[in-house]
């Protein structure tokens with residue numbers, strides 16, 4: 001069906017044409033980095049000292065030798081505020097539950113965590129305990145961060161849960177000793193493997209980025225890989241108008257091979273872009289790929305593939321190269337902000353996060369944020385990867401169905 | 409009876425109700441230059457696109473070298489070379505790059521493609537310009553490259569769709585000589601044109617096309633003999649006599 005060598009030769013020819021096109025090259029590489037530098041600068045404020053994420057913890061337990069909540073708070077409480085690195089979160093111990101509650105209701109405070117009166121008892125008795133997350137419904141990201149912290153605490157105490165979330169990682173570092181003593185104190189119960197603390201947490205803990213480039217770079221990678229691939233539809237349509245596609249067909253090349261070649265050429269450009277983005281990101285911006293760098297790479301690869309299939313599809317849907325160019329630009333510039341390329345999705349309201357899912361961008365960015373900001377591992381981003389595969393199948397099927405070599 | 413290399417049977421093609429080709433049948437003999445002569449819009453290009461497998465006929469079939477175009481498109485494509493009416497070239501690339509690329513598309517190895525590219529470029533008199541980008545070439549030079557590309561893979565049957573439109577006399581003569589040289593080497597050629605002098609000079613037999621149909625088919629000599637002494641009449645007169653119109657408009 002497909003002639004692999006010819007596929008590659010067609011792709012190579014496209015790349016050759018591409019590097020002759022100075023303007024496209026500029027757009028492809030330099031332009032994206034102008035944005036990255038600019039936005040990195042703008043977002044540099046996020047996570048600075050003024051915007052420091054502060055967690056408020058309160059316990060309703062009586063202060064006794066065995067009161068677990070006191071030990072936990074003591075373990076993760078920030079001892080010296082001035083020693084905190086910029087962007088590092090702060091944990092504050094509070095005393096007055098009712099006052100905190102009033103502050104949340106009056107929207108003076110995003111939320112807090114509270115340990116109930118019977119917290120330790122519940123755990124010691126083996127029937128489990130709850131951590132109360134009190135949060136302003138509108139403070140989406142802050143609420144998520146609180147859940148992350150609660151999750152972390154639960155993970156410690158349960159000890160059967162692997163501590164995997166960003167915030168719990170942070171907390172754990174500060175308290176290895178207490179963790180050990182708790183495990184010891186709880187003995188056999190823990191080995192039974194039942195989680196002792198229950199709370200509702202739907203998400204991976206979400207916090208503001210500590211390093212803006214950790215979301216600026218993936219955001220612009222997604223945007224520009226897609227933009228460049230969409231724009232390559234222009235060149236494909238031009239080939240149709242120039243009769244070169246028809247000439248290739250009249251040689252001994254099959255339709256599928258031509259589609260494959262065009263797709264491969266576009267995808268190869270995307271791969272080069274991706275490599276440049278990550279290389280510059282790591283070397284110049286010191287970004288952190290998280291605990292599953294392979295997932296970051298695969299996610300970017302999938303974004304490249306989705307974008308290439310979109311580009312080929314677009315070429316089959318429009319008549320003229322100008323049409324292709326303007327629709328590509330329009331699509332790229334609408335989908336980028338919608339899909340969270342320009343600002344992190346987790347600071348947007350719920351409905352926008354929902355809407356972002358109609359774009360491949362939204363899924364890719366969510367995946368990158370999870371991996372690079374919130375300490376998710378490979379399995380956590382499986383849904384995002386699957387979504388990108390589904391987009392590829394949809395775009396690709398339309399492209400194959402509609403593909404033609406002749407204009408008109 | 410000469411061997412029939414290409415047989416077209418009752419070809420039809422419409423574009424939105426408009427009948428571009430309306431029941432065309434003819435046969436091309438091995439080793440001849442067969443001309444399709446007709447004014448713009450007669451259906452020549454549409455016919456060539458169907459014969460070269462890139463446009464599906466609404467009706468009818470074509471056999472080339474014994475292979476049915478419908479059922480054995482791949483086999484047919486291996487036998488043909490196409491020089492389309494428009495310049496189907498990558499103008500940002502060099503002449504050699506274009507030839508090599510299309511040679512590879514025709515199934516040549518890298519080595520073969522490079523060798524043939526040089527030979528064919530020399531054949532059209534552009535051996536010195538192999539590295540030059542096509543968009544820096546004159547119209548006539550581009551046409552010659554367009555022809556050279558069609559020769560890649562040494563096809564047995566060559567389709568030339570108005571290969572000399574709008575070019576300088578020097579390039580035109582080069583193309584004529586190239587085509588005659590190919591015929592002398594035994595290549596079969598289908599040549600379309602709306603220049604009657606050209607058809608008269610080059611073609612062994614000519615089909616005159618108008619309105620999507622073939623209205624006359626014979627040697628140039630016989631076509632002219634039908635309306636007067638062949639030395640005194642032109643194909644232009646023949647067309648005028650058949651249609652009541654001039655070829656030029």
Ligand SMILES: Nc1ncnc2c1ncn2[C@@H]1O[C@H](COP(=O)(O)OP(=O)(O)O)[C@@H](O)[C@H]1O
Pocket residue numbers: 407408423424427428446447448449450451452453454455
């Ligand atoms: N792709 C197409 N779409 C619509 N009409 C076409 C198309 N190709 C050719 N035609 C029409 O078919 C007729 C024959 O065209 P063509 O085969 O190009 O003629 P010629 O090559 O003899 O000048 C013309 O009226 C032309 O406008």
Ligand SMILES: [Mg+2]
Pocket residue numbers: 452453454493569570
């Ligand atoms: Mg024509």
